[in-house]
Amino acid sequence: MANWSGRRRSLTALMFLFPTIVAVLIFNIYPTTLNIYISFTNRNKFRPNPDCTAGLTGVLDPLCWPSFRDNIPVGVAEPYRPITPIFKNYTDLLGTLFTPEALISLVQVLVCFVPLVVANSLNNRFSKQLMRPVPGWVVWAGGIFATVLLMLIVNFGKVFGQLLDTGDFIVVVMRTIIFVILRVPLTFVIGLVLALVLNTPDLRGRTFFRVALFVPWGASAVAILLALVWQFFFRQQGTINQILSALFNVEGPVWLNNPVSAMIAIVLADIWFSYPFFMVSILGALQSIPGELYEAADVDGANWWQQLLSITLPLIRPAVMPALVLTSITAFQMFGTAYAMTGGGPQLAADKPGATELVMVYAYRQIYQVSNYGRATAFAVMIFIMLFLATLYSLRITKVTQGAR
């Protein structure tokens, strides 16, 4: 490595890094701090301005700093203050989660998924042994069976409903998790199938298909505009209903007004935006598998399915796992598709988040439409914590940070 006059090395590095550090401090670290502070105040549409004498407002809010005081918007009555009780925004969001009944139903819901976790760890242990006592799918089938059984025992539907009744936070997060669970595996399977097909040797027109199938990735750069086109397909007079009426003379419903079909529509549209990423990353991994492995398997008489399960999938795993984890995190933060297609609707009840109001849509609507900044920032802080934990975990799995060495 280059060794510019040892003693001044750190200073030189600091000089190169200085602009980045300043930018990160001003536009990342400081807003996060202010964000946490606002989450403990009653700031909203009617109280946007600071009361510089209350609490830490005078220190943290930039509008209180002497040189910026002239920029305070005029004509609004009351200033915002720290809220009493201090955690009110958080308790509003969590609602009745901390009552005994809600906690019990939370525990019951969590217990239902214990068998799946057990099955996973059992499988990991088995695969470390020389001989597997039971094949992997048997373990998984057992886990799924136990989960379904537990769900029946605790009356999952009712318990889950009770849990969702507690407050906005749980509803929104659960819906987002359901969205992720629907979207990521489907996207993965579609990407895998397309990559396998595109990887067929001597396929005519491969370049054309590769380019055509890549198009949605480009479209995802301006996702919100294409999501509006997708919304049009599901309207009352949209493409799907026109096909239905032309072919079968059936009048279709307004797809985005039904909670279930709205969610399906959003998942479908978001699959369109995101499958090329999997396709491309799996294709890259496939092309790095040496062909001799397949020749050897052919000699041993393994069929296509066996080759897929014991050569292809294990060998693309190191490349696919990071993609899977990163996609799950980005799917959790999905905004454009849901917002453009339904705006978070259909609304099931007043003052409740709509049926497709995912995490980012909720945050955006709290800021832009409801203008309840105190609650929005409290929500942001909780999501921050969740995402931070998920990110730490993903950094461990994906080993992206090896680039840091």
Added chain:
Amino acid sequence: MNWNLVFTAWEILFVGIGLVVLITGKLWRFSKKQPVLSGRPARLSSLAFFIPPALELLVQVIMASVQSKMLSFVPTPTAGLYIARLIFLILGIAAMVTVLWPKRGFQYSVLVLATLFALYPVWFAILASVREGERLYTLSLPGMFLPLEPSLKNYQVMLFERPFLTWMKNSLTVAAAATVFSLIISTSAAFALSRFRFRGREAFLILLLALSTFPGVLSLVAVAQLLTALGLYGKHLGLVLAYTTGTLVFCTWNLKGYFDTIPIDLEEAAMLDGCGPVQAFLLIALPLARPALAVTAILAFMGSWGDFIFASVLVPAPDKLKLAVPALYSLANSMSVPWGYFAAGAVIVVIPTLLVYLALQRYFESGLTLGGVKG
């Protein structure tokens, strides 16, 4: 035209072919003198002919029971089931192609279906943009797929009667300015992170990575407050600052990765000749990193170009200051404006974006960069 008849004919055809294959034990292709499959494989392949009609029949049974109010809990029953019928028809055709052309049939039916799925939304946007406003809803079925009576009136309206060009100019200047700032700041940081070993380097890189995973919406309130204090709320400069920091982390990591791949020998040689770090950076590393700079610049530009959240909150009004994406969004959602105008604007925004991404496809395929992860 009675499509139910078509469906019935399709089922009879399928079941007929399946029966022939099952009984004779031979699967024929028209062009071949020998059967493609014979014996047990052929009998197995006849399943492909039976399954789609069977599923379709099942759908019909469910439909009948729904109409007799037996399954009242099924949401939006009939329409959804008709869609299922359509899907089974398509799957049936794919299965037939697969069986009749064992070598490549499966591959091509998957690829053709996926290509239709991939291209139809973009094609539809183009179709809607060349169709005159009010006629979007009163269309025959071919009109959903083919340009009937195309006209460029929507483009004319968007370009000359609406402030669309102003929006485009706003978007271009904001995104370009943010890209330039971001690149200037991040190149030096990336060079330092790649070439120097100092305490806290790894921690700094990981901090940057952790920051990049937090979506901007979550600190939007505080950023808006900060920009209000600076007097930049509702102005383009404020947006430029927000985008600069937004793309900074991606640019830093991306460029650092590229600097890592440039061999250090050149700089060491320059160092022996008495070249300092700043000179080595400006005169040696920067010219070598030109291709990576270009790609990073394009991707950073696209990140700011397609943004909706910051643009809509930080510059909410007036119309003249708006950026293209949020302006088109509000255009599409206003009831009084024909949807075709939006489509024309969207096509003008989307098509160049698509072309840029297609041009960069090789780059995405060769090494997926961290920030390239769009999900």
